[in-house]
Amino acid sequence: MDEIINRVANSVLEVFDLEDYYPKGIRTQIDISQWLLEGFLLKEKDFREALKNHDWSQYQNHFVAIHCSTDAIVPAWATILVTTYVAPFAEKVVSGNLVDLETALYQEILPTLDYSLYQDKPVIIKGCSKKPVPESAYIMAVQKLQPIAKSIMYGEACSAVPLYKKGK
Numbered sequence: 001m002d003e004i005i006n007r008v009a010n011s012v013l014e015v016f017d018l019e020d021y022y023p024k025g026i027r028t029q030i031d032i033s034q035w036l037l038e039g040f041l042l043k044e045k046d047f048r049e050a051l052k053n054h055d056w057s058q059y060q061n062h063f064v065a066i067h068c069s070t071d072a073i074v075p076a077w078a079t080i081l082v083t084t085y086v087a088p089f090a091e092k093v094v095s096g097n098l099v100d101l102e103t104a105l106y107q108e109i110l111p112t113l114d115y116s117l118y119q120d121k122p123v124i125i126k127g128c129s130k131k132p133v134p135e136s137a138y139i140m141a142v143q144k145l146q147p148i149a150k151s152i153m154y155g156e157a158c159s160a161v162p163l164y165k166k167g168k
Contacts, residue, residue: 106137
């Protein structure tokens with residue numbers, strides 16, 4: 001009986017897993033429509049009063065995305081005003097949804113990484129993740145890896161999709 005050999009474990013293939021860089025912390029989405037009349041009309045005096053009376057401390061150390069879930073036309077200053085209230089408590093605040101928030105986090109993280117480990121090596125960008133890694137993070141990662149990697153694949157070692165191979 002032949003011994004089973006794990007060729008993946010013995011290969012020079014380097015795994016780049018975006019989950020390894022996923023920042024720990026609570027993600028929260030604040031919907032501005034809760035402070036609009038019937039979810040659509042911004043009455044400045046009422047809006048300002050509602051913001052003053054809101055418990056902003058509940059967002060302590062959260063990553064926050066501010067958006068409006070209705071089709072209301074919200075002036076830019078409204079989102080900025082909400083930011084002035086939540087920013088002293090939040091770890092980070094962005095305009096948009098939770099995907100926009102995750103994208104912003106990866107935009108900060110990926111440029112700070114040391115990619116020298118991947119120099120002239122075949123790299124697989126791990127595809128299956130348990131955390132909500134946005135597609136944009138994969139796009140950012142491949143741009144960082146392409147100038148240095150010998151080749152880039154996506155997925156799992158057993159079923160990787162080739163993306164790039166450096167010319168000779």
